[in-house]
């Protein structure tokens with residue numbers, strides 16, 4: 455009976471889909487199966503590589519569908535800008551996902567909120583906390599935490615990843631909730647790690663679209679029914695997500711009542727309410743917005759930070775000559791009697807190139823996050839139906855051989871190069887050319903949902919890289935005859951391009967570097 459019902463619903467959806475779209479000229483893409491669409495073309499493993507291979511066949515914009523749910527991939531920055539930036543008023547929504555939103559309780563996380571008043575309010579709070587200026591206030595915390603990270607890494611290189619998680623999670627717990635994570639097994643840290651993993655690798659893997667999103671009646675299945683495993687999973691995941699959102703937030707409120715809270719993002723905003731500065735806005739909605747925005751900042755910064763610092767380490771291991779060159783610049787500018795500080799940044803241009811190349815080469819979020827088109831659109835004569843999910847293929851943009859020759863290689867010097875002579879560019883055009891090659895134009899996404907954490911990561915990544923370059927030597931693990939032990943690095947996360955754990959040797963560069971690391975007061 456249920457098979458018959460399913461067959462009927464599938465046939466009816468296909469009929470409606472075909473009728474609605476008959477005669478329309480869609481962007482090109484691999485041929486879909488009737489009803490099923492391109493379901494067998496998708497993969498959760500490095501989807502960006504598959505889409506990029508297709509782009510060679512189908513061009514700058516591609517369309518596929520899965521059971522009638524349209525997906526568009528913008529393979530060039532030009533298309534992503536035309537759609538997500540220039541037509542931001544209709545390309546900034548997020549899909550209403552039954553599994554992710556209703557059943558797992560993630561609908562109010564900033565990256566998932568529908569476009570409108572709520573998303574604008576949340577983004578306003580975030581811009582307040584994460585503007586370029588506001589991020590300068592985090593500098594002492596960042597400097598202290600990066601030093602602590604490096605001391606931990608030197609003490610036991612085999613645990614570099616656990617320390618990196620501690621650093622990434624600890625930093626946000628402190629700046630957002632004023633909470634100190636005193637061990638890598640801290641309960642809030644573990645909760646954050648578990649939930650971000652569930653979110654990106656389970657709930658939202660494959661764009662977050664589950665069968666129940668395509669066939670909403672499935673949500674009414676009894677949870678014991680065959681095929682209703684997703685409902686049982688959702689109950690467990692939702693409970694976890696609620697804990698993730700509420701526990702640290704409620705702790706801050708309790709500490710505020712007791713007078714023991716440490717100043718942070720949440721206390722600042724809650725004090726505005728308590729002091730009556732924003733009395734007219736004081737309501738449950740404000741409390742709700744702060745609670746969810748704080749959680750979104752926490753969850754969005756964990757894996758991204760771990761991913762970029764891991765890519766930096768991999769780059770230094772793969773290109774020891776680059777590490778040596780950056781160390782030589784550091785020695786000339788900073789010397790060996792002190793650690794680098796943010797005020798040295800402008801005097802370290804090679805390090806700046808290394809940082810740009812880490813962001814480009816690593817591509818931390820290769821497909822961005824999906825935007826939902828709110829009404830039918832036509833782009834260069836090609837029809838894109840309302841409801842389509844639109845992805846920016848950031849991977850392809852940052853592997854563009856015209857902008858970045860030998861794009862798979864880590865080459866910081868590319869940012870010091872002049873444009874090729876045959877282009878015959880004027881001075882103004884040369885500047886445009888250099889601007890176009892800045893990977894920051896692409897890595898943080900496009901349009902009105904662009905990443906609000908870019909300034910924070912800019913500061914955090916810089917101080918970690920600068921301190922590591924100033925104090926450490928990195929090398930692959932070697933066997934007893936001194937030969938490098940080969941390791942296979944894979945990228946198994948569905949949303950972030952996080953390298954699989956690797957083994958390496960992390961040592962202080964010199965006795966003097968060790969003395970410096972140990973001389974400065976920081977928390978170990």
Ligand code: HEM
Pocket residue numbers: 564565566577584750751752754755758759762818819822823824825897898899900901902903904905906907908910911
């Ligand atoms: C190198 C590090 C990072 C990268 C590469 C990155 C990249 C991205 C990308 C590609 C998006 C999707 C943008 C779009 O929809 O077009 C995004 C969204 C977002 N990012 Fe980041 N991010 C990073 C770090 C951070 C940090 C540190 C935070 C917070 C402290 C953060 C908070 C967010 C939030 C809240 C969103 C959702 C915004 C919305 O939907 O309105 N990100 N990020």
